[in-house]
Amino acid sequence: MTDPILALLLYQLADDELVIGHRDSEWLGLAPHIEEDIAFGSIAQDEVGHATAFYRLLSDLGLGVADDLAFLRGAAERRNAVLLERPNGAGTYLQDPAFDWGYTVARRLAYDLFDAIRLECIASGCSYQPLAQLAGKIRREERYHLLHHVTWFKRLAEGTEESRRRLVAGIEQTFLDAGGLFVMTPSDYFPTTSAALLERWTAELRPQFDAVGLPWPLVMPAPALDGRAGQHTADLSALLETMGEVYRTAPGAAW
Amino acid sequence: MTHEERLAQFMARIERGEKIESTDWMPDEYRITLVKFMQMHALSEVMGALPEKEWVPKAPTLARKLSLMAKVQDEMGHGQLILRVAEDLAKPLGKSREELVGELLTGVCKFHNVFHMPAPTWADAGIIGWLVDGAAVVSQAALLDSSYGPYARVLQRVCAEEGFHIQHGESICLALAEGTPEQRQMLQEALNRWWESLLLFFGPADTNSASATILMKYRFRTKTNEELRQKFFDKYVPRIWSLGLTIPDPDFRWNEAAQRWHYTQPDWTKLKAIARNEGPLSQYRLGLRRMSYEQTKWVREALLGKAGAGAIA
Numbered sequence: 001m002t003d004p005i006l007a008l009l010l011y012q013l014a015d016d017e018l019v020i021g022h023r024d025s026e027w028l029g030l031a032p033h034i035e036e037d038i039a040f041g042s043i044a045q046d047e048v049g050h051a052t053a054f055y056r057l058l059s060d061l062g063l064g065v066a067d068d069l070a071f072l073r074g075a076a077e078r079r080n081a082v083l084l085e086r087p088n089g090a091g092t093y094l095q096d097p098a099f100d101w102g103y104t105v106a107r108r109l110a111y112d113l114f115d116a117i118r119l120e121c122i123a124s125g126c127s128y129q130p131l132a133q134l135a136g137k138i139r140r141e142e143r144y145h146l147l148h149h150v151t152w153f154k155r156l157a158e159g160t161e162e163s164r165r166r167l168v169a170g171i172e173q174t175f176l177d178a179g180g181l182f183v184m185t186p187s188d189y190f191p192t193t194s195a196a197l198l199e200r201w202t203a204e205l206r207p208q209f210d211a212v213g214l215p216w217p218l219v220m221p222a223p224a225l226d227g228r229a230g231q232h233t234a235d236l237s238a239l240l241e242t243m244g245e246v247y248r249t250a251p252g253a254a255w
Numbered sequence: 256m257t258h259e260e261r262l263a264q265f266m267a268r269i270e271r272g273e274k275i276e277s278t279d280w281m282p283d284e285y286r287i288t289l290v291k292f293m294q295m296h297a298l299s300e301v302m303g304a305l306p307e308k309e310w311v312p313k314a315p316t317l318a319r320k321l322s323l324m325a326k327v328q329d330e331m332g333h334g335q336l337i338l339r340v341a342e343d344l345a346k347p348l349g350k351s352r353e354e355l356v357g358e359l360l361t362g363v364c365k366f367h368n369v370f371h372m373p374a375p376t377w378a379d380a381g382i383i384g385w386l387v388d389g390a391a392v393v394s395q396a397a398l399l400d401s402s403y404g405p406y407a408r409v410l411q412r413v414c415a416e417e418g419f420h421i422q423h424g425e426s427i428c429l430a431l432a433e434g435t436p437e438q439r440q441m442l443q444e445a446l447n448r449w450w451e452s453l454l455l456f457f458g459p460a461d462t463n464s465a466s467a468t469i470l471m472k473y474r475f476r477t478k479t480n481e482e483l484r485q486k487f488f489d490k491y492v493p494r495i496w497s498l499g500l501t502i503p504d505p506d507f508r509w510n511e512a513a514q515r516w517h518y519t520q521p522d523w524t525k526l527k528a529i530a531r532n533e534g535p536l537s538q539y540r541l542g543l544r545r546m547s548y549e550q551t552k553w554v555r556e557a558l559l560g561k562a563g564a565g566a567i568a
Contacts, residue, residue, distance in 0.1 A: 159557025
């Protein structure tokens with residue numbers, strides 16, 4: 001039987017990547033300029049590609065077909081952090097998308113840094129070899145995501161008054177949910193604690209704030225909803241409704 | 256050298272099949288017509304991302320989601336490549352990228368007729384990838400010999416990538432054609448919906464528009480609308496039939512005597528309406544583009560400092 005602790009870790013990884021990849025993909029055609037549209041499109045593809053690889057590991061453990069795991073599980077079964085399911089802004093990708101680039105950059109930076117640390121920990125210390133190897137491979141791509149969003153963070157912080165204000169608003173909004181990222185269970189597969197993760201994350205992010213003269217948000221509230229335990233917002237239900245709409249019409253069929 | 260002598264030299268180069276480069280002397284007529292053509296091509300690629308990106312969040316498998324995202328990204332990439340070529344050529348006219356893109360939003364620059372149409376089902380995403388991109392490759396491959404070197408070179412990459420898009424679209428259509436009765440029906444309905452647009456895609460057979468004449472004169476284009484449409488039929492009609500699909504035109508047939516495909520004329524007034532941005536989804540798609548442009552203006556301002564804002568788009 002599969003160790004439920006390993007399965008939970010894989011679900012957390014897969015669901016995090018799929019949900020943020022979905023949100024990123026909603027920006028297609030709507031990014032601030034054409035070059036960014038292309039770059040952000042790459043990042044969205046990477047995330048969905050990573051999710052696919054994690055779902056395949058679950059599939060290899062006999063837990064179901066990767067597409068079923070991605071498209072058919074309900075919100076209460078999802079293990080992604082709530083931060084990643086929040087919409088990109090008002091409206092939807094189809095109707096009046098008043099998407100917020102300030103929030104998008106702040107959220108991506110918070111998540112990319114967290115993900116980089118998480119993957120490093122798995123690559124170097126996970127006792128389940130297929131996952132350790134996959135994490136090592138994925139880290140190489142995630143490095144560029146982090147670099148991309150650090151660059152955006154600086155540009156917005158040092159751009160105009162408006163861009164700085166919008167970035168700060170995005171950071172504040174991100175910090176409301178960011179604590180939920182760190183709710184991870186220590187194990188042989190993930191040999192670290194939430195506190196150690198958070199400490200490392202803070203140690204790496206804070207100098208970025210100092211460098212552009214932005215105040216470090218002192219408060220990171222405990223998450224109101226624990227996404228890792230299946231507690232989610234209505235936004236995730238709506239996202240899953242959209243994502244599985246076509247697949248659910250004929251789940252066993254070839255598409 | 257007089258203007259006439261320069262022009263004669265230029266035409267001699269064109270006739271010898273030489274490539275014109277961005278820094279070469281060229282008549283204004285050549286420059287202006289090409290900028291307009293490439294501007295429309297580039298912005299059509301950008302607008303072409305919108306009908307398909309509607310289906311990325313709903314793509315029914317992880318693999319389809321990945322390949323559709325990659326395709327949409329390619330289209331934006333083509334828009335960017337061609338826009339760069341157009342920008343270079345437009346520079347002596349005092350036109351920036353901001354203006355080239357801005358003319359889409361004001362309706363001065365048109366975008367291709369197919370991207371004004373709705374894509375209401377997943378099968379539409381398949382038909383767009385397979386047949387709309389198929390039609391695009393037929394018309395773009397005919398421009399690989401274009402007299403304007405930078406455009407011809409960029410098109411080589413565009414056509415190579417479009418080749419993958421056709422495979423991506425054909426694979427979606429094949430899965431549906433071999434699927435459940437509902438999937439097959441969805442595919443046939445999507446073909447019914449797109450058939451007329453595919454005919455309109457190549458333009459009327461008897462076009463004598465001023466710009467078409469100029470493009471031919473300078474060997475930017477060498478094939479007529481009807482030649483390209485017939486070529487599209489040659490290539491895709493047998494494949495459509497082999498998937499067990501019906502072409503939604505009872506009069507459609509191969510005319511052995513004329514050695515050409517006979518088809519019912521589409522409603523050409525629809526193309527005129529689309530050219531006025533009065534197609535079914537013209538205003539909706541332009542609205543999305545305009546909204547995203549306005550929503551992210553502050554980002555571009557931050558990149559350039561307020562003074563230079565708008566120099567990228």
